[in-house]
Every structure is written in C-alpha cells, then in structure tokens.
Amino acid sequence: MTARHPHAPVIGLDLGGTKIAAALVAEDGTVLDRHSLPTPATEGAEAVLDALAEAARAVRAPGTTALGVAAAGVIDPATGTVTSATDTIRGWAGTALAAGLAARTGLPVACDNDVRAAAATELAAPHGEAAGHGGAPHGGGTTLVYAAVGTGVGGAVAAAGRMLHGAAGIAGHLGHLPSPEADGLPCTCGATGHLEAIAAGPGITAHYTRMSGVPADRLETVAARAAGGEPHATAAIVLGAEAVGRALGGLANTLGADRVVVGGGVPRIGPLYTEALAAAFAAELMPPLRELRPVPPRGGPDAAVLGAAALPRTLPLHHPHTTGALR
Numbered sequence: 001m002t003a004r005h006p007h008a009p010v011i012g013l014d015l016g017g018t019k020i021a022a023a024l025v026a027e028d029g030t031v032l033d034r035h036s037l038p039t040p041a042t043e044g045a046e047a048v049l050d051a052l053a054e055a056a057r058a059v060r061a062p063g064t065t066a067l068g069v070a071a072a073g074v075i076d077p078a079t080g081t082v083t084s085a086t087d088t089i090r091g092w093a094g095t096a097l098a099a100g101l102a103a104r105t106g107l108p109v110a111c112d113n114d115v116r117a118a119a120a121t122e123l124a125a126p127h128g129e130a131a132g133h134g135g136a137p138h139g140g141g142t143t144l145v146y147a148a149v150g151t152g153v154g155g156a157v158a159a160a161g162r163m164l165h166g167a168a169g170i171a172g173h174l175g176h177l178p179s180p181e182a183d184g185l186p187c188t189c190g191a192t193g194h195l196e197a198i199a200a201g202p203g204i205t206a207h208y209t210r211m212s213g214v215p216a217d218r219l220e221t222v223a224a225r226a227a228g229g230e231p232h233a234t235a236a237i238v239l240g241a242e243a244v245g246r247a248l249g250g251l252a253n254t255l256g257a258d259r260v261v262v263g264g265g266v267p268r269i270g271p272l273y274t275e276a277l278a279a280a281f282a283a284e285l286m287p288p289l290r291e292l293r294p295v296p297p298r299g300g301p302d303a304a305v306l307g308a309a310a311l312p313r314t315l316p317l318h319h320p321h322t323t324g325a326l327r
C-alpha cells in the first residue's frame with residue numbers, strides 16, 4: 001500500500017463483455033482523457049488482459065500513480081483474481097486480473113466487480129442530496145443497497161459507508177436471494193428459486209412465454225406488448241418488479257439501509273416497472289424505514305469507469321514487482 005500521490009491521476013478501466021472503457025481521472029474526479037476499444041471476448045483471458053493494458057496505455061500520462069479495473073464476474077479484490085464468471089469472456093474465471101495488469105503496465109492495480117465499482121460512486125457523492133431519506137444518520141456513512149437489474153441481477157451492499165466484499169468477493173449478489181416468485185425455476189448459478197430467474201430480463205421474458213404460450217425474443221418485445229395492453233406481458237413485468245422490490249425491502253430492513261438504488265437496463269421499461277417495484281418495496285418496510293424509496297443511480301454513463309479509478313484509494317493494491325513472474 002504505497003506510492004499514492006494524492007494529486008496525481010489514476011487510470012480507471014471498465015471491462016464489459018463487448019467494450020473496454022478507459023479514463024484518466026484526476027484526484028477531484030475530473031476525466032482528463034478517455035479511450036475505448038472492443039473486448040476480444042472470444043480470444044481468451046490473455047488477449048483481454050493485453051487489450052486492457054492497451055487501453056490503459058492510450059490514456060496514461062506522466063505521474064499516473066495507479067490503475068483501478070472494474071470487471072464483470074465475481075472479483076476478489078484481496079487476491080486480485082476472477083473468482084467465477086460466466087462464459088461472456090472465454091476462460092475468464094480464475095484469471096489473475098490484478099497481477100496480469102500490474103505486470104503489463106508496471107502500475108499498482110486494484111480491482112473489483114463492475115457493479116460494486118459503480119455503486120461506490122454513490123458513497124463518494126456529496127451527502128447533502130444523498131440518501132433521499134435524510135442522508136447518512138449517526139455520522140456513520142451511507143448504508144446502501146444497490147441493485148443492477150439487466151441480463152442478470154447483480155448488486156452491491158455498503159454498511160456505514162464501507163462497501164462489503166465478503167468471502168471470495170461474493171457480497172452483493174442480490175440475484176441469488178431466494179424469491180417466492182421464482183419458486184422452482186432454475187437459476188444461472190445452478191440452484192433453483194433465485195430472484196434472478198424471475199426478475200432479470202431473460203427471466204421476465206421466459207415468464208411471459210410460460211404464461212401466454214407466445215414466444216418473445218427479448219425484454220423490449222415484452223415491454224412493447226405490455227404497452228399495447230397485453231395482460232400476460234404486463235403481468236410478467238410487474239411480477240419481476242415486485243420480486244425485486246420485495247427482496248430490496250427485506251434487505252433494507254436487514255441492514256437498516258438509508259439509500260436504495262435500482263439501476264441496470266430493465267428499469268428502463270418505465271413507470272409500469274418502477275412503480276410496481278416501489279410499491280412492493282414500500283410494503284415490506286418496517287415502520288422506522290417507511291419513508292425510504294428506491295431511486296435511480298446518481299452516476300451517469302461514467303459511473304463504472306469513475307468507480308474503477310477510485311478503487312485504488314480503498315482496496316488492496318497489487319504491485320508489479322511482486323507479480324512479474326506472470327509476465
């Protein structure tokens with residue numbers, strides 16, 4: 001944990017399944033330079049590490065002190081490795097992400113899951129307008145529940161201003177909460193009855209088809225049919241929203257949350273979704289939390305890359321001199 005010069009810029013990298021975004025970020029959060037390139041997802045982990053290093057090189061300036069990388073999958077910041085991942089990037093699970101990047105760039109590297117990195121920008125934001133519900137109480141920092149509802153259901157949890165990582169970096173995987181709405185449905189993790197199976201975009205789409213007998217290629221199709229008054233389409237969307245709302249309400253009670261954020265692509269369906277979610281959420285709340293409401297993410301499209309650039313401030317740094325053997 002050395003070599004931190006508070007005024008020098010940090011590189012943030014956001015690794016997605018299709019795109020790598022890089023930014024050079026000053027201490028005050030100003031983006032000084034940016035670059036993006038396609039993720040060579042089918043070429044394997046070494047090619048992806050090479051592409052990440054290339055993106056970092058494109059924005060690097062003299063005085064750059066560290067590199068933060070936010071990536072999909074279960075990332076363990078302590079070991080700097082990809083604990084597990086889907087096949088979106090071939091061979092990604094088990095990759096020594098931090099060591100591989102430190103060796104390629106010569107910079108100290110911190111890494112985390114992409115949703116958690118984006119959620120961390122909610123904690124860094126000014127507290128005045130923060131928590132919808134009177135800000136962080138007792139001076140202890142925000143207790144945050146953050147859900148990202150898209151092709152999966154991811155999330156992040158922070159208690160008293162500190163992001164939780166948990167064993168193997170698994171904390172925050174809200175999609176794998178048991179959900180009564182998903183009873184009996186197989187989940188991507190191998191279990192059954194998890195929230196993701198009914199609430200992720202593909203889960204809503206599949207449920208629509210189960211109810212109606214009519215195929216739908218994607219969530220947008222279901223949303224269009226709901227907008228056209230198709231009752232099964234409406235019911236599938238509302239059920240997915242309610243499942244998320246109930247789960248978040250239960251988590252808010254469990255943690256004493258003062259900020260609950262719902263991001264990802266699915267809420268873009270619009271008020272049919274967000275209002276059903278908010279009502280189901282509110283119905284679960286214990287009386288002391290009854291004013292709490294879910295809100296959209298504060299950060300714009302830069303949230304993940306800004307969150308990545310902030311990772312070296314709070315997470316273990318993996319130094320090149322200890323990892324050169326991987327080169």
Ligand SMILES: [Zn+2]
Nearest residue numbers: 176187189194
């Ligand atoms: Zn699961």
